Amino acid sequence: MPGLLAALTELVLPRHCVGCGQGGALLCGACVPRRPTSGPHVGVPVLAAASYDGAVRTALIAYKERGRRDLVRPLAELLSHCLATAGAQLLVPVPSAADASRRRGGDHVLRLARASARRTGARVATPLRLSRSVQDSAGLGALERAANLHRAMRAAPPPHATSAVIIDDIVTTGATLREAVRALDAAGWSVRCCAVVAATPSPLARPPGPVYRGPDLTE
Numbered sequence: 627m628p629g630l631l632a633a634l635t636e637l638v639l640p641r642h643c644v645g646c647g648q649g650g651a652l653l654c655g656a657c658v659p660r661r662p663t664s665g666p667h668v669g670v671p672v673l674a675a676a677s678y679d680g681a682v683r684t685a686l687i688a689y690k691e692r693g694r695r696d697l698v699r700p701l702a703e704l705l706s707h708c709l710a711t712a713g714a715q716l717l718v719p720v721p722s723a724a725d726a727s728r729r730r731g732g733d734h735v736l737r738l739a740r741a742s743a744r745r746t747g748a749r750v751a752t753p754l755r756l757s758r759s760v761q762d763s764a765g766l767g768a769l770e771r772a773a774n775l776h777r778a779m780r781a782a783p784p785p786h787a788t789s790a791v792i793i794d795d796i797v798t799t800g801a802t803l804r805e806a807v808r809a810l811d812a813a814g815w816s817v818r819c820c821a822v823v824a825a826t827p828s829p830l831a832r833p834p835g836p837v838y839r840g841p842d843l844t845e
């Protein structure tokens with residue numbers, strides 16, 4: 627019976643890799659070579675599970691903009707590799723603008739953080755809020771992104787001394803993560819590092835960050 631159910635589910639909801647179209651997994655192993663990388667310098671290390679290209683890019687766009695919520699599972703699995711490396715126990719997702727969340731049918735970064743927390747046994751806290759409206763950063767240059775996010779967030783104070791790992795889906799110039807680090811720091815949080823699914827090399831000459839080489843994340 628479980629086999630029949632699985633077969634019926636497959637008929638109704640066929641699982642195919644968004645990268646190569648092969649049946650079986652939503653993001654197959656062949657399409658996601660594990661290439662952990664590092665993001666731009668934001669005051670703490672930025673761990674990225676993959677580069678923002680190929681199947682990972684396709685999956686993130688489908689998850690974020692095309693309503694493919696089912697992709698949260700493979701994306702959270704990717705992110706959880708970074709979280710294990712970082713020894714993350716408390717995840718703090720970056721806040722999404724209310725209108726973007728409405729358009730997407732929910733907060734995609736919060737959903738990603740919760741799915742990752744379920745995998746790793748970490749907890750999720752949501753102290754970060756946008757304190758003013760911000761533009762969608764797509765299409766903005768590095769300086770415009772920095773200005774767009776400048777002092778745009780505020781954070782509730784930390785409930786206890788556990789250090790936080792900031793979660794986002796994609797890092798480009800690091801403007802969002804930098805502002806999240808600043809806001810949490812100002813509210814008294816200790817931020818261990820940031821973890822993202824994918825890092826995109828900015829064509830806008832971002833300054834190179836220090837390369838992450840091991841699990842020692844103490845600052």
Ligand SMILES: [Zn+2]
Nearest residue numbers: 643646654657
């Ligand atoms: Zn594939």
